[in-house]
Amino acid sequence: MNTPQQLYPFPPHSVNSLMNQSTASDRRATRGSHTRARRPAAQAACSRPGLRAIAAAVASIVGLLGAVPAQAQSAAPNESAMVRLIRGLIQSGALTKDVGEALLAQAQTEALAAQQAQRQAATAAAAATAGAAGGALRPEAGDVRVPYIPETVRDQIRDEIKGQVMAQAKSEGWAAPNETPQWTKRIRIEGDMRVRNESRFYSDGNSNIEVDWAAINRGSGYDVNGNTNLSLPNTINTRENRKNVFRARARLGIYADLSDRTEVGVRLATGSDESPVSTTQTLGGGLGKKNVWLDQAYLAHKPLDWLTVVGGRFGNPFFSSDTLFSSDLNFDGLAVKAERPFAANPDVSLFGSLGLIPLEYSSDSFPGTSQDKARSHNKWLIGAQIGSNWKVNEDNRLRGAVAYYDFRNISGKVSQPCALYAGADHCSTDWSRPAFMQKGNTLMLLRNISLDPLDPANTKMPQYVGLASKFQLLDLNFRWDTKVAGGYGLRLDANYIRNLAYDADEMWTRSGGGIVNNFGGTGGTGRSDFKSGANAYMMQVTFGKPAPVARGDWNLLAGYKRIEPDALPDAYNDSSFHLGGTNAKGYYVGGSYAIDKNTWFTGRWMSTKEVYGTPFSVDMLQVEFNARF
Structure with missing residues (x-):
């Protein structure tokens, strides 16, 4: 079974608020076996030097969005926010086409899994509502517990990951399409x-x-x-x-x-x-x-x-x-x-x-x-x-x-x-x-x-x-x-x-x-x-x-x-x-x-x-x- 660090490979300090609201058992129940099956594909897609941080960040955001309960999200669009994010990175040149397409396939798969989890959660909630007249709710074997993540926490996580990714991109020189060529920074003109x-x-x-x-x-x-x-x-x-x-x-x-x-x-x-x-x-x-x-x-x-x-x-x-x-x-x-x-x-x-x-x-x-x-x-x-x-x-x-x-x-x-x-x-x-x-x-x-x-x-x-x-x-x-x-x-x-x-x-x-x-x-x-x-x-x-x-x-x-x-x-x-x-x-x-x-x-x-x-x-x-x- 995956550990919390395996499911959330970004730095721990960026998700402290989330970790305080969710137990390890909650995260294991939310992810399920499909995360373990697709993790090697993400690693393979991110084998190029300098892109591992993006892959880790993308996978983490997908996991977090998948963990949000159905009642906290609007109706699922044709494309998830993560899919649109990856498409935008490909179009801006921050991601090469081959790596971007690999991450895009993974994000789409993760989105489908998240929708399935939402349906399961909705079914469990309906069953709980139907039995409310009979007494207080008690967890039964096989029930899935889905924690609620506030909007402010999700925004904080997104901003921190974006900052880390862009900082690495600029330092390695592969993501700033309008940046001045590096060789010009080594030449100076002086005179009098x-x-x-x-x-x-x-x-x-x-x-x-x-x-x-x-x-x-x-x-x-x-x-x-x-x-x-x-x-x-x-x-x-x-x-x-x-x-x-x-x-x-x-x-x-x-x-x-x-x-x-x-x-x-x-x-x-x-x-x-x-x-x-x-x-x-x-x-x-x-x-x-x-x-x-x-x-x-x-x-x-x-x-x-x-x-x-x-x-x-x-x-x-x-x-x-x-x-x-x-x-x-x-x-x-x-x-x-x-x-x-x-x-x-x-x-x-x-x-x-x-x-x-x-x-x-x-x-x-x-x-x-x-x-x-x-x-x-x-x-x-x-x-x-x-x-x-x-x-x-x-x-x-x-x-x-x-x-x-x-x-x-x-x-x-x-x-x-x-x-x-x-x-x-x-x-x-x-x-x-x-x-x-x-x-x-x-x-x-x-x-x-x-x-x-x-x-x-x-x-x-x-x-x-x-x-x-x-x-x-x-x-x-x-x-x-x-x-x-x-x-x-x-x-x-x-x-x-x-x-x-x-x-x-x-x-x-x-x-x-x-x-x-x-x-x-x-x-x-x-x-x-x-x-x-x-x-x-x-x-x-x-x-x-x-x-x-x-x-x-x-x-x-x-x-x-x-x-x-x-x-x-x-x-x-x-x-x-x-x-x-x-x-x-x-x-x-x-x-x-x-x-x-x-x-x-x-x-x-x-x-x-x-x-x-x-x-x-x-x-x-x-x-x-x-x-x-």
Whole structure:
């Protein structure tokens, strides 16, 4: 004989009120042997994963409805409520056709059995009424007792079962025909837009001979022989103001979470050229269309909750200031990032990063006009950083880090003698000139050009330049976030950089005396006139919200920088301060105000000048309208 749990396979808590009104003997009398005979068919119909709960719920409702006495129900319709329910589930797609038809057959059979039970109950009631005159009713052998189930109890049971079934259907993704496809929930789109008005103001006392060394390296070289070349090299503007230049930046990224541990990202950005340190596009240009560049393309995976490995082209993996790395700079290669709190004190955590960054690969076909190709000369950045976050209390947080950056093989090298006069179109170390440079680093001539023995005085000597110093940087960063003046945010940032590989004497020896810049104001170009340095530092104070997000957020900031010529490579830092590069010092002030959600104005004033060498001062005003989404 079936037990109560077999007849009612749904959770016990949903039928407590029913169980309190009916005894086990009542339920056994109501069901009879036909329930036991058809139970295996229901189980077979519900063998598919995820549908057992529906089958159980349907069978339970059928059983309950079958137990209701005839006087508590209206005249039996052609189709029971359960049959109509199952048909509705099939039509809505919540049940597949094969499973639905199996459950439909069972429900119809159960309905017929329920009608038979009702007739038996009605017969018993009529017999009891006929014998009422003879005395009180007494149960006789074979009588069937049918309990009454209130309407409220049946509604409660129905609602609970419906809720359980729909919850399972949504969690397993098989019952919401209008639901958004699951893959779209794993993809997000992010971006930002900036429109800037920029004005540059130059001092009238600036030197008017500032060589554009980057332009020389991009071309065919500059002939340094005064007998064959009387023209000046390319120079940059140092005296004529540039006002109200409109510029824009737009970035759009698509990011996909392949799983809880794996992510891919692709971002496009504007830019006037292929500069790695700026994605700002100068407007105008005859209203011509603007360029779009591949800004990021990476794949990231988390083998552990606290460890991330990322490869491709990705954002800065190090905690640093724009004194060393521009905020627009992205890195190529491979990086490993980790962050993990202390088990004993969750308010303190350690973080670290390792990076293997290819800066430049020499050409596979260099030299192009020779049958004998040069060996590979690749340039690398190997970086390592370790730091800590400390939540001192609700109002104070500290963050500090120490990093070491080894820039491998980026220094210039003097070539083997090369006979350009005899038709050669290259020298052996042309590859060592930087692929990208701003200004400020000490530079040296690269080519050892052989003189034409027939006319040595008139031998053309087109030269390229390379970095005279080596670069192995110690980078210290510190940040303190606190609250003052009744809860306003205050952030203090400090950064110190030291080039541990700087050695002025070695630079002169390696270049063979071919240093071409960073001399004092005396006009001399000897060793005693050379001026450079290996240190850089930055200090900044930000009052208010560091990053405006909500309407009404604001901040004010002020800072000071000093970057000596060979403290760091001039190719990768902020392109606005002193127009980029090194050999610069000065202050800057600014502020931001959010006029709407993720929409804010920013104003910034910078006043800078050279650290050593000929005079070069420039002030800059930037007014920006920013938005992110």
